[in-house]
Amino acid sequence: MALVAALRRLSHASLGFYSWRAAAATPTFGAWITGQRSFTVGSQPLRSDKVTVHFINRDGDKITVKGSPGESLLDVVINEDLDIDGFGACEGTLACSTCHLIFEDDVFKKLGRITDEEMDMLDLAYGLTDTSRLGCQVCLSKSLDGLVAKVPESVADARQSQDG
Amino acid sequence: MIGQKLLFSGLRTSASRWINRLNEGETFLTHVSFKKVTGIRIQFKIDSKYVLGNFYCINGRGQASFSSCSPKVCIVGSGPAGFYTAHHVIKARQDAEVDIYERLPVPFGLVRFGVAPDHPEVKNVINTFTQTAKHSRCNFYGNINVGKDVSVEELQQAYHAVVLSYGAEDNRKMGIPGEDLAGVYSAKDFVGWYNGLPSCQKLNPDLSCDTAVILGQGNVALDVARILLSPINILKKTDITQPALEALEKSQVRRVLIVGRRGPIQIACTIKELREMAKLPGTRPEMLAADFDGITEALKNVPRPRKRLTELLLKTALEVPNEEEQERRSKASRVWAFQFFRSPVEVLAIKYTGVKSNLKQLEFFHVSASVLTGELEDVPCGLIISSIGYKSTLIDPSVPFDSHKAIVPNINGRVQQVAGLYCSGWLKTGPTGVIATTMNNSFDTAKSLLDDMASGTVDLSASKAGFHSITGLLEKRGVKPVLFSDWEKIDSVETSKGEAIGKPREKILTVQEMLQVVHK
Numbered sequence: 001m002a003l004v005a006a007l008r009r010l011s012h013a014s015l016g017f018y019s020w021r022a023a024a025a026t027p028t029f030g031a032w033i034t035g036q037r038s039f040t041v042g043s044q045p046l047r048s049d050k051v052t053v054h055f056i057n058r059d060g061d062k063i064t065v066k067g068s069p070g071e072s073l074l075d076v077v078i079n080e081d082l083d084i085d086g087f088g089a090c091e092g093t094l095a096c097s098t099c100h101l102i103f104e105d106d107v108f109k110k111l112g113r114i115t116d117e118e119m120d121m122l123d124l125a126y127g128l129t130d131t132s133r134l135g136c137q138v139c140l141s142k143s144l145d146g147l148v149a150k151v152p153e154s155v156a157d158a159r160q161s162q163d164g
Numbered sequence: 165m166i167g168q169k170l171l172f173s174g175l176r177t178s179a180s181r182w183i184n185r186l187n188e189g190e191t192f193l194t195h196v197s198f199k200k201v202t203g204i205r206i207q208f209k210i211d212s213k214y215v216l217g218n219f220y221c222i223n224g225r226g227q228a229s230f231s232s233c234s235p236k237v238c239i240v241g242s243g244p245a246g247f248y249t250a251h252h253v254i255k256a257r258q259d260a261e262v263d264i265y266e267r268l269p270v271p272f273g274l275v276r277f278g279v280a281p282d283h284p285e286v287k288n289v290i291n292t293f294t295q296t297a298k299h300s301r302c303n304f305y306g307n308i309n310v311g312k313d314v315s316v317e318e319l320q321q322a323y324h325a326v327v328l329s330y331g332a333e334d335n336r337k338m339g340i341p342g343e344d345l346a347g348v349y350s351a352k353d354f355v356g357w358y359n360g361l362p363s364c365q366k367l368n369p370d371l372s373c374d375t376a377v378i379l380g381q382g383n384v385a386l387d388v389a390r391i392l393l394s395p396i397n398i399l400k401k402t403d404i405t406q407p408a409l410e411a412l413e414k415s416q417v418r419r420v421l422i423v424g425r426r427g428p429i430q431i432a433c434t435i436k437e438l439r440e441m442a443k444l445p446g447t448r449p450e451m452l453a454a455d456f457d458g459i460t461e462a463l464k465n466v467p468r469p470r471k472r473l474t475e476l477l478l479k480t481a482l483e484v485p486n487e488e489e490q491e492r493r494s495k496a497s498r499v500w501a502f503q504f505f506r507s508p509v510e511v512l513a514i515k516y517t518g519v520k521s522n523l524k525q526l527e528f529f530h531v532s533a534s535v536l537t538g539e540l541e542d543v544p545c546g547l548i549i550s551s552i553g554y555k556s557t558l559i560d561p562s563v564p565f566d567s568h569k570a571i572v573p574n575i576n577g578r579v580q581q582v583a584g585l586y587c588s589g590w591l592k593t594g595p596t597g598v599i600a601t602t603m604n605n606s607f608d609t610a611k612s613l614l615d616d617m618a619s620g621t622v623d624l625s626a627s628k629a630g631f632h633s634i635t636g637l638l639e640k641r642g643v644k645p646v647l648f649s650d651w652e653k654i655d656s657v658e659t660s661k662g663e664a665i666g667k668p669r670e671k672i673l674t675v676q677e678m679l680q681v682v683h684k
Contacts, residue, residue: 085252086603089292093285095436098600120435123469124598 051140055101056150057084069142073135073149074099084151092136094118097125099135101149107131111138127152234259235617236630238323240310240559241330242266243273244602245589247293249327252610254301257617263323263631264297265314266306268362269646269678270654271297273331276671277361280387281402282394284668289599297648303631306646307679311559313643314634320584322633325613325622327586328563328572328579329606332554332595338379342511343550346370351384351551358391358408360671362678365407371415373546379508380551381424382432383598386441388549389420393498395446403662403669417547423503428459428477429466431502434598435473442480447500448493451481455504477502506541511548554595569594577609584622586613650682657681 050066053076057063067076074088077099090096094117103111108131114122118137122128135149237253239246242264250262270276272290279286297304308314310330319326335350337343349369356364376392378385391399396413404412424431431438442449456478463471481502485493556572558565564580566573571594572587579585588609589602597605616622638645654672661670672678 085255085607086248086600089289089599089603090285091288091291093288095283095285095288096598096600098603116439117436119472120439123435123472124600126600126604128468 049142051142051145051147053140053144054146054148055082055084056148058151058153067140069140071140073101073138073140076140077135087151088136094121094134094136097121097134100125100127100152101133101135101138102127102129102152103131103133103150104148105131107144107147108133110143125152233624233627234261235325235622235624236260236323236628237262237613238319238326238630239264240316240319240326240328241273241589241591242271242293242304242306243329243331243589244275244289244293244599245329245331245591245606246273246327247271247296248603248606249329249586249588249610249613250302251292251296252607253613254296254299256610256614260617261301261303261630263303263305265308265310265319266304267309267330269306269651269675269682271304271306271648271651277356277359278384279359280355280390281359281404282390282398284402286599304648304651305631306651307675308638308643308645313641314637315562316560316585317562318634318637322628322630323584324617324624324628325584325586327577327588327609327613328591329588329609330556330559330591332556332570332590334555334557334570335550336553336555338508338550338552340508340510342513345511345513347546348511348548348550351378351380351388351549352554354388354549355384358404358412360405360673362673362675365673369411369547371411371417371547373416375419375421375543375545376417376547376549377543377545378420378422378549378551379424380432380553381422381502382551382553383434383437384554385422385549385551386433386437388551389422389500390437390440390444392417392420393444393447393500398445401666401668403667403671405671405673406665407673418498420498420500421503421543421545422500423506423508425505425507427504428456428481428502429462429470429474431473431477433473435469435476438473438476438480441500442476444500446496447498448496449480450499450501452501452503453482455502456481509540554590556591556595577605577612578616644679644683646679646682653684654678654681 049069051069052064052066053073055063055065055077063082065076065080065082067073067079071079072092074092076082077084077087086098089098092099100122111133114133115137118134121134122132125132125134129152132152138149235257237250237260239250239262246264246266250264253260253262264271266273272293275287275290275293296302310316310319316326316328333352335352342348347370349367353364353367354369355361357367357369371392378388391404391412392415396409399409399412441447459474459478463474466474555570557570558567563585564573564582565571572591573580574587574592577586577588577592579587586609588606590596592609593601593605613622617624635645658669658671662668664670672681
């Protein structure tokens, strides 16, 4: 399992890298296109392949960023250097539950199957809900555009710490 | 050749009793304390803003900061609790400087010495801790034994605040006759032995027996079971120490019983570790169906985590496996089992035949119990590992300590009755929980500390010299601190040694040798 997770992580990481490069290249390329054709077509929306993600941080602040399809939400947090304390401690290897996120019902249903291994780690998460997922296991797709992911508050809950 | 017998009392509590407990709303979660800390911490670079250079004192001897009134915080212990506390303080206050003191020359506490060698992914937190340690406002001082080389009071004079986060390094005792006999080990020592903790390297456990009994059913117990049962070619690729690997290669242990006082629904391990056991190559489970009577019904109103854990346990223990699994099990040469409702009563020696001399050393045990139903069970075995929990100890008489709970009495990490003294991690809560638990609890302590600085409870008006005033004391006492850059030398020697034999790391096993690498 660790190996699979590590491979997954690797593929995520390389995807992340790829999309980072793509993102860096796109504006120039896009500007060039629009520059050439501005008199006929008007400006096309840039980065149209990007997926908008809203994070609600622990303090209630909403952070809106964009990620690329195929990236995990953990990748997005890292790539965008988001300030979420303690997020992704095991670096996406399914060995902790620190990238726990909570979704709205309808979004949760679109997120796909949950593996037993993810459920196992979720079971140790603070403030587990029926619509909880691990950010490292949720991959972006165009259909998830605009999703809201809530970072659970870290509550020092006696029950959790005993069962953890 | 070794023979030990464990005698258990058959604590055959009927399942209905547990169900009643559930219905009464009593907590059904075992309050067991042998969970291993799995490391913690993040990957994104909170520190990127500061990467410009070491403006403050990087090695404690240098420039700046001496006369400023920047808050100086001292943290005792460099495990997850220490690093998470440091991280939070550094991040929240741009003027705070944090020094982390560590007894050993190497950092990371239980991430290095507790986390199982076959769980390398848990050790990824080391990357985040390293970022914290290399932060310009953070210093690591290893090889300093707080309580001996320097007192907590001296630290309190040198710093605005002191956070104790040295964990729980002792083990709870079973309190039964015979537990000190040869062949009985604490899980703490056994884990320390295979993980390279210098103080445990002489343990040299005898693995020439067929049956090992582990007392306790938490994650540490399962780690030990897994290490005893794993195929050697799996362990070979981990950072388990070479002496442990060689001993395990010759091990005759074929059967591991993991024994607990309570029932299946109170089991203390987490589901990840149980799933690993269920899938462990070359092994098969062998459990007593009667132990699970009535459990299915009891599960109806249980929260999801406990429910899934118990369901996996039931499935592993009772369900008729599919063909593939049947084939896997039929090929297995090693066996593991949970046994429930059993209290160890006494460890007794089995008489030896053959060797007359030195009889005392060769005697071993079995245990006898007295309990509710009083039925006694005699379990012969050659190895007993007691994994019933870690325990914090007192390192300095000036620190308040609750010896019953084995914690420093505190409110949200503020040590009672001592201003400017804090605690975090297992010393604060007792030794339970996974890394995420320690992370949150350390953040909470850091918040208390930051609040107190903001409110003036921690007086920042007087400047404090921090390590500058400690370094003189250490010199006088002949103590040479090990810096983080020194640890990096050790790290690089260890990783290249490991690389040569296909392991991620070959740990250096003595403090002396670690210091030799540092001072080379």
